[in-house]
Amino acid sequence: xxxxxxxxxWFFVIxxxxxxxxxxxxxxxxxxxxxxxxxxxxxxxxxxGTRWFKQIMLSERFHAxxxxxxxxxxxILFIQIPLGIAIAxxxxxxxxxxxxxxxxxxMPLLIPWNVVGAMWNIFALPDIGFLGHSLNALGFDxxxxxxxxxxxxxxILMDVWHWTSLVVLLSYAGLQSIQPAYYQAAEIDGASRWxxxxxxxxxxxxxxxxxxxxxxxxxxxxxxxxxxxxxGGGPGNATAFLSIDLVKMALGQFDLGPAAAMSLxxxxxxxxxxxxxxxxxxxxxxxx
Amino acid sequence: MSLELKxxxxxxxxxTHIYPTxxxxxxxxxxxxxxxxxxxxxxxxxxxxGLDKPTNGEIWFNEKNVTGMKVxxxxxxxxxxxxINYPNFTVYENIASPxxxxxxxxxxIKQRVGKVAELLKLSAMLNKKxxxxxxxxxxxxxLARALVKDSDLILLDExxxxxxxxxxxxxxxxxxxxxxxxDCIVVYATTEPSEAxxxxxxxxxxxxxxxxxxxxTLDVYNKxxxxxxxxxxxxxxxxxxxxxxxGESCSxxxxxxxxxxxxxxxxxxxxxxxxxxxxxxxxxxxxxxxIKGKVLISELSGSESLIHFTRGNLNWxxxxxxxxxxDVGDEMNLYMNADEFIYFxxxxxxxxxx
Numbered sequence: 001x002x003x004x005x006x007x008x009x010w011f012f013v014i015x016x017x018x019x020x021x022x023x024x025x026x027x028x029x030x031x032x033x034x035x036x037x038x039x040x041x042x043x044x045x046x047x048x049g050t051r052w053f054k055q056i057m058l059s060e061r062f063h064a065x066x067x068x069x070x071x072x073x074x075x076i077l078f079i080q081i082p083l084g085i086a087i088a089x090x091x092x093x094x095x096x097x098x099x100x101x102x103x104x105x106x107m108p109l110l111i112p113w114n115v116v117g118a119m120w121n122i123f124a125l126p127d128i129g130f131l132g133h134s135l136n137a138l139g140f141d142x143x144x145x146x147x148x149x150x151x152x153x154x155x156i157l158m159d160v161w162h163w164t165s166l167v168v169l170l171s172y173a174g175l176q177s178i179q180p181a182y183y184q185a186a187e188i189d190g191a192s193r194w195x196x197x198x199x200x201x202x203x204x205x206x207x208x209x210x211x212x213x214x215x216x217x218x219x220x221x222x223x224x225x226x227x228x229x230x231x232g233g234g235p236g237n238a239t240a241f242l243s244i245d246l247v248k249m250a251l252g253q254f255d256l257g258p259a260a261a262m263s264l265x266x267x268x269x270x271x272x273x274x275x276x277x278x279x280x281x282x283x284x285x286x287x288x
Numbered sequence: 289m290s291l292e293l294k295x296x297x298x299x300x301x302x303x304t305h306i307y308p309t310x311x312x313x314x315x316x317x318x319x320x321x322x323x324x325x326x327x328x329x330x331x332x333x334x335x336x337x338g339l340d341k342p343t344n345g346e347i348w349f350n351e352k353n354v355t356g357m358k359v360x361x362x363x364x365x366x367x368x369x370x371x372i373n374y375p376n377f378t379v380y381e382n383i384a385s386p387x388x389x390x391x392x393x394x395x396x397i398k399q400r401v402g403k404v405a406e407l408l409k410l411s412a413m414l415n416k417k418x419x420x421x422x423x424x425x426x427x428x429x430x431l432a433r434a435l436v437k438d439s440d441l442i443l444l445d446e447x448x449x450x451x452x453x454x455x456x457x458x459x460x461x462x463x464x465x466x467x468x469x470x471d472c473i474v475v476y477a478t479t480e481p482s483e484a485x486x487x488x489x490x491x492x493x494x495x496x497x498x499x500x501x502x503x504x505t506l507d508v509y510n511k512x513x514x515x516x517x518x519x520x521x522x523x524x525x526x527x528x529x530x531x532x533x534x535g536e537s538c539s540x541x542x543x544x545x546x547x548x549x550x551x552x553x554x555x556x557x558x559x560x561x562x563x564x565x566x567x568x569x570x571x572x573x574x575x576x577x578x579i580k581g582k583v584l585i586s587e588l589s590g591s592e593s594l595i596h597f598t599r600g601n602l603n604w605x606x607x608x609x610x611x612x613x614x615d616v617g618d619e620m621n622l623y624m625n626a627d628e629f630i631y632f633x634x635x636x637x638x639x640x641x642x
Contacts, residue, residue, distance in 0.1 A: 181368040184339050189386045190360035203375040 034260035052261035062262060064237070065245040066269075072152075072241060073220045076159050080216060081209070083160070084167025088175055089201075091168075102172075105165045113162075117229025120158040124230075144231065148238040151231050155239050158226060163216060170212040174205035210281045214274060221270055242266055289315035289350055291336060291441060291473050296345035298331055298497075305331045307498045308345065313473050313490075318464070320484040320505065321477040323494030323520055329477035332494070333443045336475060337364045349440070364441040365434035369449045371426035373418040373433070379405070380414040383432045390437075404432045407466065424455035435466065442467070444476045448483070460486060481523045485509060493520040515636035518561050524594060524605045527562045538626070542600065545577050547626045553639055561630040567606035567622050569595070576623040586614040597622070 035052055037045040056062050091101045111119075126132035126143045131154075135142040144154040178201065186196045202209075224243040227233065233240035233248070240248070246266065250259035291313040298306035306328050313319045321329040334340035335347065338359040346355045354362060365386070373382045383401045392400075405411045408428040418426050427447060434442055448456045464487055467474045476487060484491045484505055491509075492502040493516075501508050501517040512518035519526050530541045534555045539546040541557070567579075581597030581604060588594070593612040597604050597620070606622050614620060631639040 179370050179372070181370050181372045184334075185366065185368070185372045187339065188337065188359050188364060188366055190389045191385075199374050199376060 031260045031263055034256045035264055036257075038257050048257060052257045053265070056258055056262045056265060061245070062265075065240055065242050068238075068240065069221060069242045072156070072223070073217060075156055076163070076220050077213065077216055079156070079160050080164045080167050081213060084164050084212065085171045085205070085209075087164070087168045088171035089197075091172055093176070102169070105168050105172075108162050108165050109169075111162070113225035114229050116158065116162050117226040120154065120161075120226075121230050124154045146235055148235060151235060151239050155227050155230060158230060159220065159223070162226065163219065167212045167216065170208045171205055174208035175201060178204045206281075210278070214277060217277070218270060218274060221273075289440060289471070289473065290348075292348040293336070294346045294348060296332075296335060296342040296347065298328075298335060298340070299343045305497050306335070306342070309499050311492065311499060311502060313475065315473060316471065318467055318474040318476060318487050318489030320487060320489060320491040321475065321494055322479075322481065322484045322491050323477075324479055326496075327494040327520075328497040329494060330445055331497075333366070333445055333475060333477060336441065337366055337443055338362050339366075362441070363437070363439050364443060365437050365439040366443040366445065367427070367430050367434045367447045369446040371418070371423060371430055371450070373426060373429050375418060378415050378417055379410055379421070379429050379432075382418065382429055383410075383414075383436050386433060386437045400436055401432075404436045407435070408432045408462075422455075423451055424459060427451060427459065431466070435470075438470075438472075440472055442470075442472055442474045444474070446477055446479065449479070463487065481509075481521050484521070491521070493517045495520055511638060512561075512630065513638050515559060515561060515632045518630060518632075518638075522561075522563055524564045524607065527564065527567065527604045529560055529562070529602065530557060531560050532557050544599075545579055547575075547577055549626060551631070551640055553631065557634070558639060559632045559634075559636065561632065562624060562628065564594070564605040564607040566628040567604065567624045568608040569593070569606070569610075569612050569620070569622060570608065571623045573625060575627075576625055579622050579624065581620060581622055583614045583616055583618045583620060585616065586612070588613075595620075595622075 036048060036050070038048050039045050087105075092098055108116075121129075123129045124132045124144050126136055126145075132142055132144070141147075142150050144150040182200050182204075183196065186200060191199070222243055223241055224247070227239050227241060228244055228247075231239045233244040237245070243266075246259060246262055249255050249262065291311075293309055293311040295308045295310060296306060297304070297308045309332070321332060323329055331340065335342050338347075338354065338357055341356055346353055348354065349362070373379075374385060377385065380401060383404060384397050387397045387400065401414075402411070405414055408431055410425065410428055410432060413421060413425060418429060421429065427450075431447065434444075448460055451459065460483065463476075474489075476483075476489075478484060488505050490503060491505040493500040493508060493512075495516055500520065501513045508517065509521055512521060515528065531538055532541060532555075533549070533553065536548050536550065537546060538549050579599065581599050584596040584598055584603065586593065586595045588611055591609065591611060593608050593610060595606045595608070595612070595614055597606065633639050
């Protein structure tokens with residue numbers, strides 16, 4: 001077949017290039033630029049090579065916030081994924097209950113992140129907040145602005161409240177796509193409820209769960225607004241996750257070089273974990 | 289061994305899905321539920337299996353009332369239109385799963401799975417998972433799971449509907465053999481009359497939740513008790529026209545076709561059903577009747593020609609062996625034989641056939 005050579009087609013691709021350049025490549029390159037240089041303002045830059053990267057990789061502060069970040073992400077994944085599946089399993093499959101449940105479930109997802117933070121801040125205040133006051137009235141010594149454990153508890157509770165719905169909705173969609181004949185076949189076999197869950201429902205939900213875990217990993221790993229409004233990273237640095245620490249470094253201390261290096265490292269960690277996770281899941285898929 | 293439905297009725301809300309039905313299915317028979325989609329085949333099967341309870345009526349198995357008894361206790365197996373297998377199990381584990389749950393020893397499982405797998409030509413793929421298999425193999429696995437258990441009742445709900453033509457033909461030919469030496473009742477739901485004829489056994493014709501007729505498949509085909517039953521058991525649809533009879537002479541109401549008859553029914557008007565394959569583009573025998581028609585559509589199916597034509601304001605279908613190409617709007621002559629007419633009275637009950 002003879003193809004006509006016509007380079008004009010490139011014109012149609014240009015808008016995409018321009019758009020991607022402005023919203024991704026140029027900002028990213030600016031950060032890369034900062035990461036290798038030192039600046040004292042007035043647009044004076046000095047080449048520093050990989051100094052900031054070494055400094056960040058070796059700094060205890062970075063290790064601490066990275067550790068907090070992983071701990072937080074694993075805790076919320078550990079709670080939200082099973083909880084989301086459990087809630088999805090108990091939701092009605094047909095009738096008027098379906099739209100009601102779906103609307104109720106999507107409500108937390110519709111609330112802006114800073115509002116969620118502000119809401120929980122007031123809700124959890126030990127003197128006037130409903131949660132804080134009730135806990136204290138019940139005899140618990142609860143104060144999320146002072147005690148590290150309470151701060152973590154509140155942050156995790158807030159995230160579970162805000163995001164479990166996403167897992168619920170995805171799992172529910174996965175469950176709904178299972179044909180009733182599967183359940184009947186299992187019933188005829190005499191399979192137990194647990195066997196139905198592990199042998200039919202979980203395998204059939206595998207794809208949506210992969211997506212759910214990926215989304216929840218990325219979102220929680222990059223969490224900023226909610227803990228910033230709720231605890232501001234405190235008490236001390238107890239809830240200063242990676243992005244909060246990053247903003248402190250970049251805007252609080254105006255250490256642009258190390259902050260840029262840190263954000264690149266941060267970016268690669270997210271990318272790496274997602275890639276490893278996705279490849280593992282998809283490789284299993286291919287084997288079947 | 290027998291399965292008996294006594295006045296079984298199923299209502300959901302105000303909708304009646306199954307009207308009161310009486311059916312008795314005997315041991316070692318294949319029973320075909322023939323009807324279009326939504327005619328109640330699946331509901332009826334689920335009631336037979338015990339997956340669903342009838343609103344009224346009773347189900348008796350082996351002279352025992354089993355209405356409301358749980359499906360696990362009934363020793364039934366079922367194959368669906370969709371290929372239902374456990375996604376994470378291998379073919380072997382899938383076939384073995386009903387046995388494992390009932391606690392059969394592992395040596396016996398191995399032996400029985402091997403036997404069934406061989407019967408269904410699955411021996412080479414026992415270690416594969418369902419989604420590595422073709423649709424036909426997936427359905428074979430589901431069939432194997434149903435057969436391995438020695439059920440008293442095997443229900444097949446349009447098992448071939450989701451397969452492509454070639455696989456369907458292949459599996460369809462094997463099916464009667466699979467059930468040959470089994471001590472069980474087989475119920476097979478299908479929308480296709482040709483499938484019913486191929487499987488033989490008994491057929492129940494269904495329409496909108498009612499069993500119209502039940503009997504030996506060939507009897508139901510040859511002697512439909514009513515026009516409705518004949519229509520359910522005819523694909524392409526049966527041609528119906530009104531005739532009048534006086535003495536030995538019969539004619540279409542518009543007098544376009546006349547013939548002599550010796551059948552012994554009283555004079556008057558009748559409806560006559562003519563199966564498409566009894567109207568041909570060529571003469572068969574000496575006493576063929578000739579009719580004229582105007583071609584609507586002419587289509588080929590394999591080496592058969594399906595010609596839709598109009599006469600007056602009625603649409604007719606004819607099915608002839610051989611390949612005939614007709615242009616839309618052509619006037620043509622078609623031939624049929626009065627011996628193959630099926631006569632129905634004004635209530636659309638069978639009067640006589642031939």
